[in-house]
Every structure is written in structure tokens, then in C-alpha cells.
Amino acid sequence: MSNVINNKDHCRYELAVEGHLATEHYKLDGNVITFEHTDVPKELGGKGVGSKLVQGALDQVRAAGLKLIPQCPFVKAWIEKHPAYADLVAR
Template identity: 35%
Template sequence: MSTPGQAATTPRVTRNDETHEYEIRIGDDVAGIAGYHDQPGRILFTHTEIDPAFGGQGLGSVLAHAALDDAVSRGLTIVPYCPFIQAYLRKHPDFAGTVDWPEATPPRAD
């Protein structure tokens, strides 16, 4: 059973295929994003941002976990160019079998 106001403060992560971003929302506010590029069978994570107004709440980790879980559930290989996603993956080896570590700089969005 939820308490009043809980739904408004519970982080919710969704994939926005139009903008190529996973969004973490608190209520109606976008608290942060994880940008990505699609390739056949792969997802390239390029950057992660949390709005400073929502900093210090662990939302980056919530966002990273949800985005990576979604990628794995869709059968995609994770290619982490984003330093935050790289750090998250190093701390969470349960994703190790689905990661292809990049050796070059991230591709440019055109």
C-alpha cells in the first residue's frame, strides 16, 4: 500500500525512442537522461545527465540499472561510451556477459 504523495516521488524510467534517451522522472519532471544510439543488435550508451536539482539521490544509478536491464531484456549488446555507465558496469558485474567494451571515442550523432 502506498502512502499519499509516494507516486509523485517514486522514480520512473522510460525509454524515449524518438529522442534516443532513457528518461528518469520524478512526478512530471525529467530528473535525468541516459543517451544512446542504436545499432543492429547493439546499444551504444553515450552520456548520462542528472539535473542538479535532483542530485545526490542516487537517481543516476536507478537510471543506469533500468536502462541496462531494458537493453538486456531486448537481447542487445551494451557498448558503454558514457563514463557513468562504464563505472556502473564495473561495479555491477552481473551485466558482464552482455557488454562489449569500446576502444574508441563514441560515434557522433548526425
């Protein structure tokens, strides 16, 4: 798998795998980023691609000093399973 990249022109994080593109769409407002929707092509389902995408995106959110609103249910559930990232959630 390749690395997660931030495609700022399209407001999404991207992870290219096996010729497919998994994406995490976001909206940025100041220092708060809202993860709106995670899209993993059906061909990549069950391979942990969504988890790798979210982790890579959240690592970049942390490095940028942003706070997160996890509007996407997948991201919200992922953070619940990985409490080391809970501090990123905007209160």
C-alpha cells in the same frame, strides 16, 4: 521515483523524479546500443537517480537481447561496480 522509460523518438532512456528528467542518451546500431551520455539535473544529484536510471535502462537492454557499448564514463563505472551486468558489454 517513477519507472525508466525508453523514449525511442529522442533516443534516450528517461526517469522523471521530483519534476525533473534524468536521461541516458544512446545510439542504436542493429543489436548494439551505445550509451553516450548520462544527464542528471543538479537538483537530483546525490540521490541515486543516476544509478536507478542506468539500472533500469540496462534491464531493458537485457530484455531486448541487445549488447552494450558503455561510452559514457558514468555507465562504465556503474557496470564495474555491478558485475552482474558485465555480460551486456559488447566484446
